[in-house]
Amino acid sequence: MAHTHVGSLHAPDAELALRNARDLYTRRQEGVSIWVVPSAAIVASSPDEKDAFFDPAADKVYRHPTFYDVPEGAGHL
Amino acid sequence: MLDQVEAAERELRSAAERRLAGDDHLQGYFEAIIEADQKVEPRDWMPDDYRRSLVRQIAQHAHSEIIGMQPEGNWITRAPSLKRKAILLAKVQDEAGHGLYLYAAAETLGVSRDELVELLLSGRQKYSSIFNYPTLTWADVGAIGWLVDGAAIVNQVPLCRCSYGPYARAMIRICKEESFHQRQGFEILHTLAHGTPAQREMAQDAVNRWWYPSLAMFGPPDSDSTHSERSMAWKIKRFSNDELRQRFVDMCVQQASVLTLSLPDPDLRWNAEREHYDFTQPDFDELMQVVKGNGPCNRQRIEHRRRAHSEGAWVREAAAAYAAKRAVREPAGV
Numbered sequence: 001m002a003h004t005h006v007g008s009l010h011a012p013d014a015e016l017a018l019r020n021a022r023d024l025y026t027r028r029q030e031g032v033s034i035w036v037v038p039s040a041a042i043v044a045s046s047p048d049e050k051d052a053f054f055d056p057a058a059d060k061v062y063r064h065p066t067f068y069d070v071p072e073g074a075g076h077l
Numbered sequence: 078m079l080d081q082v083e084a085a086e087r088e089l090r091s092a093a094e095r096r097l098a099g100d101d102h103l104q105g106y107f108e109a110i111i112e113a114d115q116k117v118e119p120r121d122w123m124p125d126d127y128r129r130s131l132v133r134q135i136a137q138h139a140h141s142e143i144i145g146m147q148p149e150g151n152w153i154t155r156a157p158s159l160k161r162k163a164i165l166l167a168k169v170q171d172e173a174g175h176g177l178y179l180y181a182a183a184e185t186l187g188v189s190r191d192e193l194v195e196l197l198l199s200g201r202q203k204y205s206s207i208f209n210y211p212t213l214t215w216a217d218v219g220a221i222g223w224l225v226d227g228a229a230i231v232n233q234v235p236l237c238r239c240s241y242g243p244y245a246r247a248m249i250r251i252c253k254e255e256s257f258h259q260r261q262g263f264e265i266l267h268t269l270a271h272g273t274p275a276q277r278e279m280a281q282d283a284v285n286r287w288w289y290p291s292l293a294m295f296g297p298p299d300s301d302s303t304h305s306e307r308s309m310a311w312k313i314k315r316f317s318n319d320e321l322r323q324r325f326v327d328m329c330v331q332q333a334s335v336l337t338l339s340l341p342d343p344d345l346r347w348n349a350e351r352e353h354y355d356f357t358q359p360d361f362d363e364l365m366q367v368v369k370g371n372g373p374c375n376r377q378r379i380e381h382r383r384r385a386h387s388e389g390a391w392v393r394e395a396a397a398a399y400a401a402k403r404a405v406r407e408p409a410g411v
Contacts, residue, residue: 007178007181007247007250008181008184008185009177009181010180010190012393012396012397012399012400013396013399013400013403013404016396016400023170023174024174024177024178027167027170027171027174044120046120047118047120047121047122048122
């Protein structure tokens with residue numbers, strides 16, 4: 001299964017970040033694998049441009065299987 | 078209360094899946110988010126006052142978790158059994174974790190952790206008034222779990238539905254852990270109340286001392302609460318101080334009867350007309366005195382935190398120096 005973002009913390013380096021994350025976020029066995037990433041390394045999409053960014057998905061209905069008609073009698077499609 | 082936390086968590090997930098039709102005007106979009114019970118996220122536009130108000134509330138919440146480790150930490154070395162000691166250690170570890178979740182949530186609003194710590198140490202930001210009361214006996218650890226953490230839960234469960242996403246998500250985690258704290262506190266008092274006469278007396282004494290300070294945790298009465306109205310309009314707060322206080326009293330009366338302990342209020346009685354318990358309000362002048370720094374332990378608590386911070390400076394410097402050296406040697410980090 002995918003890694004899920006669970007939160008942030010401060011640490012002087014990656015190794016201590018990993019240890020702190022173990023103590024902070026998996027005290028009750030909430031995970032089996034941890035990734036830590038310095039926040040400066042993350043680039044996020046901008047809320048101001050979200051329309052331009054995500055809209056192109058809306059006019060490509062042919063990407064959805066429901067776009068295609070299946071003739072009567074064709075099974076397992 | 079835990080099922081309410083679960084429900085808030087489900088809502089949060091479904092809110093993330095739904096999307097709001099964009100409004101070109103920022104203020105309009107913000108208001109639409111609040112109106113539609115969607116979540117405001119760190120990179121969304123928000124009014125400056127909303128941001129400031131959240132920074133104040135989340136930071137003071139974080140400070141409370143950190144300072145709140147002291148009254149209970151006071152009993153770690155003196156816990157009456159190894160089991161009780163292990164539980165208390167786990168609980169204080171949770172409080173540290175809550176502080177860190179909350180500082181991280183505050184940081185998404187554009188303040189730095191160092192800034193917030195500085196505001197706490199210099200006394201310019203507050204923490205919950207309750208942690209300025211001393212823990213005099215082992216039973217106080219039970220009373221803190223039952224009453225103080227109980228009041229915190231009543232206050233915090235509605236915050237799981239707060240309009241600011243990072244705060245709401247932190248509160249869901251925190252509320253689940255607070256439920257452990259409240260139940261273990263209840264169990265301590267239950268054991269003491271059914272123990273020897275001396276243990277029972279100790280439990281009752283602790284409840285007597287913590288009852289009114291716990292009621293005061295909900296803040297001043299609605300008529301004097303400066304931030305309430307705006308916080309409710311922004312859906313940061315969902316219920317008023319007085320509503321939450323009443324909810325807490327109604328819960329505690331029932332739980333106290335299971336404990337076979339009494340609450341120290343001669344005027345506490347069921348009001349059939351209101352369908353709530355009538356009770357004596359805490360002393361709000363005392364609350365204001367404690368908030369201003371004149372409670373029994375204010376000076377001791379902040380002094381302890383300042384000392385830990387200044388005496389730990391060389392360790393932080395060593396960690397930073399080591400990290401810098403390693404970054405040169407092995408650029409990948411781990």
